[in-house]
Amino acid sequence: xxxxxxxxxxxxxxxxxxxxxxxxxxxxxxxxxxxxxxxxxxxxxxxxxxxxxxxxxxxxxxxxxxxxxxxxxxxxxxxxxxxxxxxxxxxxxxxxxxxxxxxxxxxxxxxxxxxxxxxxxxxxxxxxxxxxxxxxxxxxxxxxxxxxxxxxx
Numbered sequence: 227x228x229x230x231x232x233x234x235x236x237x238x239x240x241x242x243x244x245x246x247x248x249x250x251x252x253x254x255x256x257x258x259x260x261x262x263x264x265x266x267x268x269x270x271x272x273x274x275x276x277x278x279x280x281x282x283x284x285x286x287x288x289x290x291x292x293x294x295x296x297x298x299x300x301x302x303x304x305x306x307x308x309x310x311x312x313x314x315x316x317x318x319x320x321x322x323x324x325x326x327x328x329x330x331x332x333x334x335x336x337x338x339x340x341x342x343x344x345x346x347x348x349x350x351x352x353x354x355x356x357x358x359x360x361x362x363x364x365x366x367x368x369x370x371x372x373x374x375x376x377x378x379x
Contacts, residue, residue, distance in 0.1 A: 256319025256326075257309065263301060270297035270334060281334070285342040296337050304329035 258266070273279045274293035282288075288296065308326035 256322045267297045267301050281338050285338040300333040
């Protein structure tokens with residue numbers, strides 16, 4: 227039968243071993259897994275196409291198919307740029323993750339601004355354009371739905 231000193235020594239040894247293993251364990255957050263990248267793309271699609279997002283409230287929504295293509299492009303470009311800027315000095319990937327996040331935010335904003343500008347300039351009524359009671363703009367046989375951001379302008 228072991229005495230109290232023997233049990234305490236065993237527990238102390240186990241704690242020391244666990245502590246040493248944890249010190250050697252490093253958690254890297256870069257590069258993200260494909261599952262994480264897919265989740266980011268799905269969130270981008272939701273943000274771009276949902277009328278509930280702040281960007282959509284300000285710049286209008288993007289149809290889901292177009293938002294999907296834009297989200298994939300935004301994520302891939304941000305991932306490539308962040309990966310290219312990676313230096314071996316960032317041990318856990320925090321700095322590169324910040325670059326990735328900032329690039330996605332910048333590109334998402336650029337996308338919605340460019341789309342809002344092209345929609346507004348394309349849908350702007352002119353002398354040859356007629357506006358019906360549903361805020362649909364007909365011009366040369368094409369029909370454009372005016373966005374809520376047009377009313378702000």
